[in-house]
Amino acid sequence: MIRFDQVTFNYHDSLNPIVSNVNLEIPEGELALVVGHTGTGKSTLLNLVNGMAPHFTGGNLAGVVTVADRSTANYPPREMADLVGVVRQDPASGFVTDIVEDELAYTMESLAVPPNVMRRRVEETLDLLGLASLRSRPLRTLSGGERQRVAIGSVMTAHPSVLVLDEPTSALDPQAAEEVLAAIQRFVHDLGLTVLMSEHRLERVVQYADSVVTITNDGEVWRDSNPAHAMISAPVAPPVVELGRWAGWDPLPLSIRDARRDAVTLREDLTRRLVSEQTPAKPAKRPTPESVATISRVSVNRSNRVVLRSVDCEVSAGEVVALMGRNGSGKSTFLQLLAGSASPSAGKISVRGHDPTQLAGTELVTTVGLVPQEPALMLWADSVVEECASADQTSDLPQGTTLALFHRLRDDVDPQMHPRDLSEGTRLALVVALVAAASPDLLLLDEPTRGLDYSAKVTLTELLRELAVAGQAVIVATHDVELVAAACTRVLMIGDADIVLDAEASAAATASPVFAPQVAKVLTPLPFLTLAAVREAAESDPALPRNGGE
Amino acid sequence: MIDAFTTPRLIHPGAWWLWALGLAVAAARTTNPLLLLMIAVAAGVVVAERRVPGPWGNSYLAFAKFGLLIIAIRVLLEIFLGAANFGPTLFALPEVPLPEWMAGVQLGGPVTLAGLLQAIFEGLRIAVLLLCIGAANSLVNPSRLLRIVPAALYEVGVAVVVCMSTAPILVSDASRIREARRLRGRPTSGLRSWSQMAMPLFSGALERSVALAASMDSRGYGRTAGIPRRARQSTVGLLLLGLVGMLIGLYGLLDGSTPGVAGVSVIGWPMLLLGVALATTGSLLAGKRVSRTRYRPDIWAFPEWMVVTCGVIPATGFILLGNDPAMSGPTYPLSWPEVPLALVPLLLIATLPAILSPPVPQQNEFEESDQTDTSAAVAA
Known part of the structure; x- marks a missing residue:
């Protein structure tokens, strides 16, 4: 269905090709998953399929890309629209109309589909994606998962043969991601649709893939029709695969179910060890009781909707708190209150004894720092160096402190680059450096793992733990249970405007499957949350596999 | 037949606009304040009965406020620049002598009652004209107008819609960028900081429009489907x-x-x-040469004809009576404005769409999701 023949592509301003000499064939009805580090050209590969690259983005294409025998060299993207449906990373940025129903019809209108056919297809698509109750809703009132489903529906009404999805679930909470993936599954199974999809959150999608397209850091691309085989050497892998690689299971498990079956002996061995030593695998670290932030009886009402209802909370130095809850449950509002970006309708907030709304300048940046959901908003200088220098100046730090911190997070970036040219993950690292360099007593991060691959997450985790050890308090709003397991000491969950859960991270993660990371799900009821913890336990016991299967 | 007027549906956008233009034409032909106010009331009655739910439904009030501002400006201009020299003087401002080449313009000087009234009446006329446009916006969501734009001008229409949807996003972006500056410990006022805030604002808007253009392109926008260029x-x-x-x-x-x-x-x-x-x-x-089709095109049925007729009748009446002295508001000598009795039934007809059009379908109440969590515009 999709064929890449000797394809090399580079943008005009660089001589290094993004992808080189790609030969790829994706047969009809296959769900192919594109796997690779950030910045290796996954989006470029997806853009090549319908001719966005080079027709829209510019650049040089050598070789031939064909979809159903239509070559992108001769057909610009608009002439491919009946064949290839594309949904980009942020679905909202691609909406043309303002009502769900009209958005579903837009592509068909462009393709001159007869009106009676159009009406029938809109009804079908509304049902297929479970959007029937939303048909006359304005698009701006939809939640993230609903938007993603509308975006998928809006290209599916044209009955394309190929669907290209760029990070369809990265920004979604687990429930919304499930809905979107179920819809994609239905299209693949019922309609024989060919899907090419990239995704950072491999743990969500890898078990559904029929094949894996791997992109290495050198721009080499190949397809493996056996995902379990491909994951053995893939540059990025979800925790369950990492566990399987370490334990040497063959074939590699891709889902929790497979891994649990493989893990029977490992669980027995670990249990024996726990019983013999009588100590928990993870030393329980008590946070120092020095309070950093206090929230007392805080309520927030917005346009006759209660966002937070009389919330009490206390955060101490040395804690890394995970703030969880559905999209739209008020996590961002919670962080904004602590940063003084929003004021409560009632109640009192104090950070180190200050009212955060009254802080400004140096005093603010050394007391509380917030990394917002859209890090780009924080950047305005012309280069990374200038941004860092300006942060040093505001917080009275010696020249170069911020830049050094940034280099610790990312050492492969030219500091003369324009912040807008950085990849999403790198831009986030820059903003984290800008904010964390001032060592604020309270560091707040809003959805920091969106757009980060696994290795970038590891770096972030290390940084957060160091900050906590240094006596800072950290609050992370996130859906990412893997990050919570690796970095956090405590979990707060907001539901229906109240804090519904406040517990130690390890307890929360083993108590409920909603919060359990993959390793915990595989090894439950044992109290292991991460591969690192399993490895540590194994290293002190010769009976357990030490170095994977190799 | 009765069903056509009682079954709730949104009527054709063109019908409301033609009705509103009819009222605007009528308003443009008179400076008689009573007639103008009657037109404003007629439009207001229909808006109260048939406005669409949502923010656009409040356009009438927004335009009314704008109209008051225009009257105020018109009056101020009259006071400072007015040169009406008849009738009793109310008060006199010191007159600024102007060079000879600016003859005909008078800065300051005496202000007459007749001149002031003239200014108020003319300002009122512009305000009521605007109010008619505001009424049309209250009755029709502007994005629905796009559907009746002829296919060949569709691309212009899309550009307009994109502009309209971008404007509110820019406003919310501006406040978030301001907040981001505060969080980095930078001043949020002053010329320098404004220029620094403009940078992320505009590059964000640019990125957003490029993303939209990419999406439209990959969804078949501007497909030629084999139509010759010349045609x-x-x-x-x-x-x-x-x-x-x-x-x-x-x-x-x-x-x-x-x-x-x-x-x-x-x-x-x-x-x-x-x-x-x-x-x-x-x-x-x-x-x-069909190159695109329309999803659920608006229908034009009997109620649409009724609505348009209710706009055309007053317009015609006002045009035919155009030179009647009662059509202009009396400024000198001072007297209570007369109302040409023949026009009153015409304005009653203009209010008929309040009952002679199908009611607006009521939408379910929906909850707006949290702005901060859902505005997930990530520059990729």
């Missing part, structure tokens, strides 16, 4: 000429001072009809 160009040309013709015609109708025979403007109707003819030809030509 497309001639269609667009005809449509544009037609629109210009209609605009000139409307101007002729609105401005009573254009040359006319028996009170009816000679450039008004002929230009309007010529424009309509050109535009129709263009649309028909475009329709022959």
